[in-house]
Amino acid sequence: MQNGDGDTLGKIVGDDSKFSRRFSVYRNNVYHSLTVALSDAYPVVKRLVGDDFFLAMARTYLDGGGFPVHAPLYDFGKDFPDFITGFAPAESLPWLGDVGRIERAWLQAYHGADAESGGMNLEALSSGDAERISGLRLVFHPSLCIEQLSWGAFEVWEARGGEGVAGMKVEARKNFIVAARGMDGDVRVGSFGEGVFDFFERLHNGKGIMAAAGDMDVSVVGEVLGGLVRLGAVIGVEE
Amino acid sequence: MKQACSIPARAGIGLKPSHYRDALDSVGTIAWFEVHAENYMGAGGAPHVWLERLRSNFPFSLHGVGLSLGGAEALDQEHLANLRTLIDRYEPGLVSEHLAWCRRDGLFFNDLLPLPLNEESLDVVARHVEQTQEALGRRILVENPSSYFAFESSTLEEPEFLSELCERSGCGLLLDINNVYVSACNNDFDAETYLGKIKAEQVGEIHLAGHAVEHLEDGETLRIDDHGSHVCDAVWGLFEKFAGRCTGVPVLVEWDTNVPSLSVMLEEASKADRILTQVSSH
Incomplete structure (x- = not known):
């Protein structure tokens, strides 16, 4: 053929x-x-x-x-x-392939498996009780998809390749993106710095927040957790 | 293996994702709809949410395009299993596939490719249809293709081949009248004569669609089955004639490229419905 x-x-x-x-x-x-x-x-x-x-x-x-x-x-x-x-x-x-990787992650999250239930104990994350929070394990939406990138291509993708892209300077910068379909059915994509990749991987593999964070700065831990919740990637926590 | 068809003998539409929302607002105006099975084989997400909502409001049919019934290779068991899962989950009123092939040497060509029509291919296709019906636990309909050439090795005419296929495997015929017209024009046979040879009692569904007319370099005209426009007058004429001797069968209007608004598709379906009413009152 x-x-x-x-x-x-x-x-x-x-x-x-x-x-x-x-x-x-x-x-x-x-x-x-x-x-x-x-x-x-x-x-x-x-x-x-x-x-x-x-x-x-x-x-x-x-x-x-x-x-x-x-x-x-x-x-x-x-x-x-x-x-x-x-x-x-x-x-x-040179960053075009990374734009493609974000699109692929979006598509995989779009068609990914449905979550059986969501919202379990999510309020525990915002309880302000540091001891309680540090022991929590995150439950991720099964549609979650991760891509490691070599370029800061997220902004190009976010602008959907539109007119705003012309003036953009795309830097060679290792980072990763997380795409997930939240319980509302919408796919969202977030970009994170390479420095928190290992932390994210440990969370994704089921480690508790404190065990995953090690000696990371508390404010950075909070930022990553907040980012994942806003994406809809985290659908619950286990104590 | 036969079961009652829950699809009404009226004109439905091929439903596209861009029409999902409008369709749910049109309960009562859509008699039934058809979707391509392969678009609902993902693990989860929006396509399933929509299909679940739509199927609770309208009768529907599952139309496969990827089984490769006409291929020389064995059927893809994984694909069959996916089809079965989909059928068990959504319980469509009809399930159909094509007299065509689309897989070879582990590659999928995403198109309905032609086969020679002879005793050898009839054996292969009949066996594939039997295996499919066995795996799905139900009868399927098989659609006649559009063709752009004929094989020298064909020894059976298409209506004869399809009729024999229905006899041997117990499947029904999904008669696409646009495909008959396209093939007739491209391969110099008479569409009316073809339709005259179709056994009405084997027909379980009729398809109507538009096609494109392409003028090739050497002045030759070729009709391309692109489902991208209104049903042409010649096809309406053939349909009217055929519907007169084949009553009680669901009809579907397909429109897959340059998809218009839902209302345009519903107008096309209404036109088919008017013809059905007309011929049944004679």
Whole structure:
């Protein structure tokens, strides 16, 4: 199909030129539908590079082994951000792959598993009782998705690749984003500094707040916890 | 394996996510709706929330596009299991798939690709349909495709192939009249003659849709099944004629690209309903 030799299809009625014209309808449909699927998954990337560039990039990705392997397309294009990072014509936008990673995380959170229940004991976090809080373990929404980034691409994504992006200076700065669908059904994405990644990982793995924080500054711990709650990523706490 | 179809013999619409909200405000004006199964195979989130709400308000049908019934390879068991889970959860009135293939060598092509129609392919497709019905625990409908060329190795005409498929596997036919017209124009056969060979009692649902007309470099005209416009007059004419001898069957208007407002789709469905009323009063 990709090569268009049609060998696997057998002969069709009509001459060779008719075959190639008719065959190309199917080939175009395949490429078109998969390119549309990629555009739907990566709208900000597409807006940043423009339709024609995106089309060429998608085509190169597909021909390089990017075809989907499953009928539901949820996982299709999962490694498209990695492909973008290595795509030479896009090297003037070295942070473009990271924008793609944020979009992928958003999409995964959008389709991620539902939480069975939410809001368990969340008020304990704002009880002001330091001793009680330090022993709490956070319960995260199962749709939660984490991506580590090399560039400060969050602001570009937040501006949805719109006009505000033109004046932005995107820095090479390690950070990570958390995407989650809150109990209200809305997906939110938050950006965090690399310095709190290990803390977050420990929380995510079920460690209690104090055990996860170690000797971290209390105000930083509070900031991260507040950020995660505002995202809707934390749906409850266990004492 | 047959069960009563809870879908009314009226015209429904293919429902797109952009219409979910409007659809819920239109209870009473939408006879039934159809959605693509593959769009509801995610773990959770909004698609499931909407489908749950919609299905409590309207009868609905699950239309699959990814099973590859016409492929030479074995069916994807994981996909079948996903389909079964979806059916058990939402209990659609009808389940349908296509006479086409879309998987090969572990890749999914996201399109409905053509197969030669002969005894060998009939064996393969009939076996796949039987396996599907077994796995799903219910009867399915199989839709005739749009085609852009015909194979030299085809020895059976499409109506004959479909009829035999229904006989052997116990499935029903989802007759897409736009597809018949598109294929007829592209492959120089007569759409009316084709429809004359369809056994009305095998038809479990009728599809109507619009298509695009493309003029190729050498002056050749090709009709492309893009579901992106109004149903054309020729297809309405074929439908009217066919509906006269195939009553009591649900009809669906599909519109999947350049999707218009819900009201435009409902007008198209009303037009189909008027024809159904007309032919049933004769």
